[in-house]
Amino acid sequence: MVRYCMVILGSLAAMASAQDICMSPTSTFTVKVNLFASELGYYAFEECGDVVNPTIGMEVGETYTFVQADRSNYFHPMGFSYFPDGAHDGVDELEPGIGLGSDASCAETLSCPAPMYFLNDDYLGNYSNIEEVLPVSTGAEDFGLDAYEPLFFHPMPEWVGYGEFSIQLRFDDESYDKDIFYFCHIHQFMSGRIKLMKNGELVSPEDEPPLGYTYDEPGAFDETCGTYGLDAFQLPHPECPSTFVCDAGPENQPFASCINAMNCHMVVGMTTGVSSESNLALFIHQMIPHHQNAVNMAKTLLLTGDVPCEDLTNDEDPYCVMQVILREIVNGQNFQIQAMRGLLEALNLPATDDCTVPVAIDGLDGLGSIVERQNPPPIEDSEDGAAPVDRVGGPFRRRV
Numbered sequence: 001m002v003r004y005c006m007v008i009l010g011s012l013a014a015m016a017s018a019q020d021i022c023m024s025p026t027s028t029f030t031v032k033v034n035l036f037a038s039e040l041g042y043y044a045f046e047e048c049g050d051v052v053n054p055t056i057g058m059e060v061g062e063t064y065t066f067v068q069a070d071r072s073n074y075f076h077p078m079g080f081s082y083f084p085d086g087a088h089d090g091v092d093e094l095e096p097g098i099g100l101g102s103d104a105s106c107a108e109t110l111s112c113p114a115p116m117y118f119l120n121d122d123y124l125g126n127y128s129n130i131e132e133v134l135p136v137s138t139g140a141e142d143f144g145l146d147a148y149e150p151l152f153f154h155p156m157p158e159w160v161g162y163g164e165f166s167i168q169l170r171f172d173d174e175s176y177d178k179d180i181f182y183f184c185h186i187h188q189f190m191s192g193r194i195k196l197m198k199n200g201e202l203v204s205p206e207d208e209p210p211l212g213y214t215y216d217e218p219g220a221f222d223e224t225c226g227t228y229g230l231d232a233f234q235l236p237h238p239e240c241p242s243t244f245v246c247d248a249g250p251e252n253q254p255f256a257s258c259i260n261a262m263n264c265h266m267v268v269g270m271t272t273g274v275s276s277e278s279n280l281a282l283f284i285h286q287m288i289p290h291h292q293n294a295v296n297m298a299k300t301l302l303l304t305g306d307v308p309c310e311d312l313t314n315d316e317d318p319y320c321v322m323q324v325i326l327r328e329i330v331n332g333q334n335f336q337i338q339a340m341r342g343l344l345e346a347l348n349l350p351a352t353d354d355c356t357v358p359v360a361i362d363g364l365d366g367l368g369s370i371v372e373r374q375n376p377p378p379i380e381d382s383e384d385g386a387a388p389v390d391r392v393g394g395p396f397r398r399r400v
């Protein structure tokens with residue numbers, strides 16, 4: 001009996017309930033990115049409240065507008081795909097030449113549904129399945145993404161200065177019977193589900209295809225700091241010094257305790273092995289926690305509200321200059337973290353190579369055992385005749 005109930009619950013979990021689907025009565029979704037909701041941030045829509053990556057509903061054959069004007073969209077150009085994460089995962093996106101319905105003839109005429117990308121009111125492509133924008137096309141495959149996406153990598157004040165980014169999407173393949181997804185063209189793992197509907201009825205009651213991953217959920221401490229992954233690194237911690245911030249008064253205490261935990265997270269992350277004997281792997285394993293620290297620091301300062309800025313293009317205002325720096329750090333370094341993780345995978349190098357090094361104080365490590373200082377061997381003369389480098393000191397190692 002119990003098992004039977006669980007099976008039913010299990011299948012219910014994969015079904016969409018109408019209450020969980022966010023519809024927009026105006027057919028507009030105002031896109032924002034909640035940078036504090038996960039390591040990378042998650043999409044949210046003004047029309048859907050505070051829920052991150054909400055499941056949204058779209059009527060087949062109707063035109064929807066996704067407005068990416070909010071500053072939080074920087075580095076997050078939205079895409080649409082048949083499977084989560086699109087090209088990040090090597091799976092099909094919505095493109096004029098890709099039809100996954102039972103009638104795939106649209107692929108031959110390049111008239112399958114695809115998003116149409118706009119800057120201000122100018123459509124950036126020549127494909128169209130929206131008559132009101134451009135006569136419906138066949139044989140044209142440029143839907144504007146190639147002009148749209150690169151602008152999201154430009155320096156933030158330039159990106160803001162370009163104007164209002166938006167996307168129109170009319171999914172009109174009547175023969176397709178599953179869900180589609182929105183995703184970020186720059187960051188993986190930010191996908192959300194789109195339920196297609198016909199006259200208010202779900203095309204697919206089941207959530208198909210599956211998302212394939214769960215969303216990050218910040219811990220309680222992370223929520224106060226606007227960070228990700230720090231709950232287990234609050235001080236005291238056996239691999240960290242007793243503090244990183246000295247003499248913080250009551251006013252700075254909350255920010256300082258966030259800084260303490262993020263620096264401890266970094267220090268713990270920056271003790272790694274070289275099991276692969278690869279300097280490149282060593283660099284990446286050390287750089288990722290370093291980047292994560294920069295991202296966490298920037299997010300926490302953003303969350304304090306201590307860096308107010310109305311006009312991000314105003315480089316005379318120190319707060320605006322700082323706000324730009326913070327947002328560029330969060331988005332640019334997160335992008336680099338993902339790229340470096342991808343490199344490790346592509347090169348068959350281990351994803352992580354952590355080692356545990358208790359913090360050493362006065363010859364004692366954090367666990368109270370005796371440690372000794374091991375000096376590394378001197379570096380030999382290099383072949384090109386460069387002088388040897390004098391290295392002072394070395395890492396503390398536990399005596400075994």
Ligand SMILES: [Cu+2]
Binds near residue numbers: 076184185
């Ligand atoms: Cu993104």
